[in-house]
Amino acid sequence: MLIRILLLWLSALAPAMAKLPPLPDMGAPSDRILSPLEEERLGQAFFRNLHRHVRVSDDPMIQDYIASLGGRLTGHSDMANRPFHFFVVMEPEINAFAGPAGYIGVHSGLIVATRSESELASVLAHEIAHVTQNHLKRAFASAKRLSIPLAAAMLAAILVGTQSPEAAQAAIIAIQAGGLQQQINFTRAHEQEADRIGLQILADSGFDPRSMPAFFERLQQSTRLSGRRNVPEFLRTHPVTSSRIADTRARAADYPYRQYTDSLAYLLVKAKLEVLSSREPARLLPLFRQRLRRGTPMQRAAARYGLALVHQSLHHLEESRELLLRLLRQFPDQPQFVDALARVELAQGDTESALQHYRLALKHFPASTMLQLAYSQALLHSGRFSEARRRLLRLMARGNVPPSLYKHLSQAYAGMGKTAEAQRYLAEYYYATGDLEQAIRYARLALKMAGGDRILTAVARERLRFFQQEEKARKR
Numbered sequence: 001m002l003i004r005i006l007l008l009w010l011s012a013l014a015p016a017m018a019k020l021p022p023l024p025d026m027g028a029p030s031d032r033i034l035s036p037l038e039e040e041r042l043g044q045a046f047f048r049n050l051h052r053h054v055r056v057s058d059d060p061m062i063q064d065y066i067a068s069l070g071g072r073l074t075g076h077s078d079m080a081n082r083p084f085h086f087f088v089v090m091e092p093e094i095n096a097f098a099g100p101a102g103y104i105g106v107h108s109g110l111i112v113a114t115r116s117e118s119e120l121a122s123v124l125a126h127e128i129a130h131v132t133q134n135h136l137k138r139a140f141a142s143a144k145r146l147s148i149p150l151a152a153a154m155l156a157a158i159l160v161g162t163q164s165p166e167a168a169q170a171a172i173i174a175i176q177a178g179g180l181q182q183q184i185n186f187t188r189a190h191e192q193e194a195d196r197i198g199l200q201i202l203a204d205s206g207f208d209p210r211s212m213p214a215f216f217e218r219l220q221q222s223t224r225l226s227g228r229r230n231v232p233e234f235l236r237t238h239p240v241t242s243s244r245i246a247d248t249r250a251r252a253a254d255y256p257y258r259q260y261t262d263s264l265a266y267l268l269v270k271a272k273l274e275v276l277s278s279r280e281p282a283r284l285l286p287l288f289r290q291r292l293r294r295g296t297p298m299q300r301a302a303a304r305y306g307l308a309l310v311h312q313s314l315h316h317l318e319e320s321r322e323l324l325l326r327l328l329r330q331f332p333d334q335p336q337f338v339d340a341l342a343r344v345e346l347a348q349g350d351t352e353s354a355l356q357h358y359r360l361a362l363k364h365f366p367a368s369t370m371l372q373l374a375y376s377q378a379l380l381h382s383g384r385f386s387e388a389r390r391r392l393l394r395l396m397a398r399g400n401v402p403p404s405l406y407k408h409l410s411q412a413y414a415g416m417g418k419t420a421e422a423q424r425y426l427a428e429y430y431y432a433t434g435d436l437e438q439a440i441r442y443a444r445l446a447l448k449m450a451g452g453d454r455i456l457t458a459v460a461r462e463r464l465r466f467f468q469q470e471e472k473a474r475k476r
């Protein structure tokens, strides 16, 4: 339904676009360039729209990891002070992309395909370089001719390269409408520059520079073996040539050779994504068991963790619990193990023990957003709505929250019997995930139910007006 609406806007746009003058050259007049504020708005709208096409991971642990890996890399770029936003898209295709305002997404399929943390870091470093070198400015500047909500919807459809036929159709129309695809496909010069700058960022951040040519070469070889139809999405927007790989390899060889170790967090996230993206998790059991017998202690711990997650997904809760207890003896207070164990205990009905694990871990890591979110979810699960609400509101005040936080807040209010507030936060959840129709619907309900609450009435009315304005801008 929503996709169809998107199609409608895009097709309505097509005739208008045909009459527009050709895009200016790279030395475009400044009025074509987005102001930082416009770019930030475009980036936020782009991120909201992505949720209409693909599942953006709201797993606190996965989000925490990709944000900290991204932050380590951008800290060594020449835009160390600007905010970037990293996130994982739960799709099997090998893809990564840079949207407006430093919104950088990486598909779970790409993370699973990496053989080391340096390989994953090399893809992120390459995307970061596209941002710092302003390679995307021209594509985003064309947003100036469209409304920002519309441009964001088109960019989202194109960049995720989703396999969903509806979304693909939307992307095709967008391509015809805006010629936007050509502006997103990087030129060879851009790719070489992103490799060169990305390699520098990678090495400065303490990762293996040799992993960049190695990973890109493996991607290229996989297309040679599987034929043109299976070109990884990443290679469509970032064409890899043999000379590019040779250049990067030569440059990487200038760095002295040394050993690099993967972080435990990388190994755990990769194992978790393997389990989450598997259609038949049971088939992973022999694989993880095999890995238990080799590798470093951290690699074996990740295999045991993967095994525990598979057992959990198959509802072998006792097996899962034993594996996690063993891991916690080896790595006391490790947040990922605490979280997994608490979830198993919640499933077993042992709520008190689960909550107690979170409380202890929070004593060691009071600032961990990941643990705070997980603990709030456990509180909701156990019917402690008021405390969950208090913690969720505190997290929201810190800013930069995942959309799922609004949904949890809505659940907390609903549990407390505060229906109007529950609707109000449900409206925020739908807005944050690009569903304006539902956002308007729930804002209306909140307004209707607010009764004599003057503050809530004012807030709901203001939000309703804002959502309606956005919807108008999108249709324009």
Ligand SMILES: [Zn+2]
Pocket (backbone or CB within 6 Å): 126, 130, 186, 190, 191, 194, 237, 238
């Ligand atoms: Zn590229």
